Amino acid sequence: xxxxxxxxxxxxxxxxxxxxxxxxxxxxxxxxxxxxxxxxxxxxxxxxxxxxxxxxxxxxxxxxxxxxxxxxxxxxxxxxxxxxxxxxxxxxxxxxxxxxxxxxxxxxxxxxxxxxxxxxxxxxxxxxxxxxxxxxxxxxxxxxxxxxxxxxxxxxxxxxxxxxxxxxxxxxxxxxxxxxxxxxxxxxxxxxxxxxxxxxxxxxxxxxxxxxxxxxxxxxxxxxxxxxxxxxxxxxxxxxxxxxxxxxxxxxxxxxxxxxxxxxxxxxxxxxxxxxxxxxxxxxxxxxxxxxxxxxxxxxxxxxxxxxxxxxxxxxxxxxxxxxxxxxxxxxxxxxxxxxxxxxxxxxxxxxxxxxxxxxxxxxxxxxxxxxxxxxxxxxxxxxxxxxxxxxxxxxxxxxxxxxxxxxxxxxxxxxxxxxxxxxxxxxxxxxxxxxxxxxxxxxxxxxxxxxxxxxxxxxxxxxxxxxxxxxxxxxxxxxxxxxxxxxxxxxxxx
Ligand SMILES: Nc1ncnc2c1ncn2[C@@H]1O[C@H](COP(=O)(O)OP(=O)(O)OP(=O)(O)O)[C@@H](O)[C@H]1O
Ligand SMILES: [Mg+2]
Ligand SMILES: [Mg+2]
Numbered sequence: 380x381x382x383x384x385x386x387x388x389x390x391x392x393x394x395x396x397x398x399x400x401x402x403x404x405x406x407x408x409x410x411x412x413x414x415x416x417x418x419x420x421x422x423x424x425x426x427x428x429x430x431x432x433x434x435x436x437x438x439x440x441x442x443x444x445x446x447x448x449x450x451x452x453x454x455x456x457x458x459x460x461x462x463x464x465x466x467x468x469x470x471x472x473x474x475x476x477x478x479x480x481x482x483x484x485x486x487x488x489x490x491x492x493x494x495x496x497x498x499x500x501x502x503x504x505x506x507x508x509x510x511x512x513x514x515x516x517x518x519x520x521x522x523x524x525x526x527x528x529x530x531x532x533x534x535x536x537x538x539x540x541x542x543x544x545x546x547x548x549x550x551x552x553x554x555x556x557x558x559x560x561x562x563x564x565x566x567x568x569x570x571x572x573x574x575x576x577x578x579x580x581x582x583x584x585x586x587x588x589x590x591x592x593x594x595x596x597x598x599x600x601x602x603x604x605x606x607x608x609x610x611x612x613x614x615x616x617x618x619x620x621x622x623x624x625x626x627x628x629x630x631x632x633x634x635x636x637x638x639x640x641x642x643x644x645x646x647x648x649x650x651x652x653x654x655x656x657x658x659x660x661x662x663x664x665x666x667x668x669x670x671x672x673x674x675x676x677x678x679x680x681x682x683x684x685x686x687x688x689x690x691x692x693x694x695x696x697x698x699x700x701x702x703x704x705x706x707x708x709x710x711x712x713x714x715x716x717x718x719x720x721x722x723x724x725x726x727x728x729x730x731x732x733x734x735x736x737x738x739x740x741x742x743x744x745x746x747x748x749x750x751x752x753x754x755x756x757x758x759x760x761x762x763x764x765x766x767x768x769x770x771x772x773x774x775x776x777x778x779x780x781x782x783x784x785x786x787x788x789x790x791x792x793x794x795x796x797x798x799x800x801x802x803x804x805x806x807x808x809x810x811x812x813x814x815x816x817x818x819x820x821x822x823x824x825x826x827x828x829x830x831x832x833x834x835x836x837x838x839x840x841x842x843x844x845x846x847x848x849x850x851x852x853x854x855x856x857x858x859x860x861x862x863x864x865x866x867x868x869x870x871x872x873x874x
Contacts, residue, residue, distance in 0.1 A: 389500035392507035400795040416562040426523025431513040441552040447560035447598040448577025451656040458660030462690030472672040477544040477552035484862035537564040561600025573666035576610040579617040599624030640681035707841030714858035729765030737848035738773040743856040747797040777808035778833040782863040830863040
């Protein structure tokens with residue numbers, strides 16, 4: 380446990396933060412006992428907020444744009460942030476934009492951004508330990524949370540983000556929910572300037588339930604009376620639940636179709652799912668600016684103002700549909716990790732490979748979720764179907780999320796929530812390999828320990844290709860894998 384007075388660096392903060400992860404054994408025990416997050420988790424954050432010196436109404440100063448959804452939350456948030464940031468530059472409203480997202484790709488501090496940049500290591504350490512100390516010394520709100528305790532990892536970062544943004548004078552903050560909505564720590568906000576619900580599908584089944592209507596109930600929990608709410612077109616079961624939730628709360632929920640004003644706007648990748656995210660972002664940014672820049676309104680017939688166009692076209696959201704070229708290998712990197720989003724990723728990869736020559740190589744992992752083996756079918760078939768000659772991946776590598784062959788995890792990726800024995804024995808990876816061999820007996824399937832070794836393997840394969848060919852590699856299945864891979868490919872902190 381970090382000593383509150385002695386350790387003050389960024390690395391110390393990350394070590395202390397890692398100590399707040401729920402260990403694997405406890406997660407397992409809870410799972411067996413059927414314990415799931417409930418209303419007490421938001422009450423707990425409310426208690427901690429008081430303990431560090433704020434009330435939920437202080438959060439009104441942040442003018443929060445709150446986003447939930449199964450897929451596209453982060454991308455939507457990044458779009459909103461990028462639009463507001465450009466608007467702020469030309470109109471000076473909002474003055475400072477905060478962005479809170481999860482999980483992180485390269486470093487923990489990228490979850491808390493100001494004016495689109497991750498806060499510095501120094502600032503992170505300063506605010507991290509200020510929260511830490513207040514939690515240790517104050518006994519405020521003892522009726523809500525036990526004195527001397529601290530929130531778990533993700534909740535701590537949520538709590539800390541409020542402290543950072545309020546102190547730094549942020550006046551518009553975009554918040555991505557962690558898991559679900561109703562019981563997510565970010566749902567402590569009472570008066571967001573707008574709520575947005577991106578595409579719903581199946582994920583986090585254990586916590587949220589295994590059907591899309593149950594999941595929609597949770598995500599719909601971020602809508603608040605008095606705040607405008609927006610969503611994209613959803614499958615019927617989800618749409619019905621969202622409508623009912625809106626009604627119950629007295630909220631007018633607007634369903635945003637693909638915005639016609641995006642015609643000619645270069646949204647990347649050029650795919651329907653991303654246009655849905657962008658359309659939702661336009662509606663959210665408009666709602667926020669109505670409040671922040673009195674009287675602001677978009678022309679419904681278009682065109683979009685230049686701040687919106689530039690915001691959408693120039694957004695940086697790393698690890699999603701990224702292509703990196705190096706000698707011998709074209710790296711396609713995408714952090715998809717649900718059945719639906721992996722199909723999107725596969726489709727995108729096939730389109731990118733169109734006209735290019737060379738063997739297709741997959742590097743895949745997903746740690747700690749046994750259902751992930753069912754992600755593989757869609758990935759395998761989508762790539763085969765999309766290839767003119769029906770060729771799937773020639774080489775398929777399953778690795779763990781351990782970054783380096785020699786030194787193990789980067790500190791920002793230490794994860795106590797997985798079973799360490801499974802990682803050591805590569806249990807999950809072997810299950811993946813078996814499934815893939817059944818799906819595609821022609822593929823050369825490998826199980827490799829670290830991300831670094833997996834990357835080197837793919838690089839090695841480039842020596843076997845013919846002139847004019849390049850290895851076409853897809854790295855996907857987990858944001859941790861993708862973040863680790865980008866770190867290695869770029870040799871430095873890719874932030
Ligand atoms: N609207 C969407 N529908 C389906 N897939 C999507 C959508 N938006 C993004 N994706 C896919 O999901 C991946 C993750 O996107 P993003 O980071 O926006 O999602 P997220 O909701 O923040 O996910 P998480 O926080 O669970 O990682 C993208 O790389 C892309 O492949
Ligand atoms: Mg998720
Ligand atoms: Mg996300």
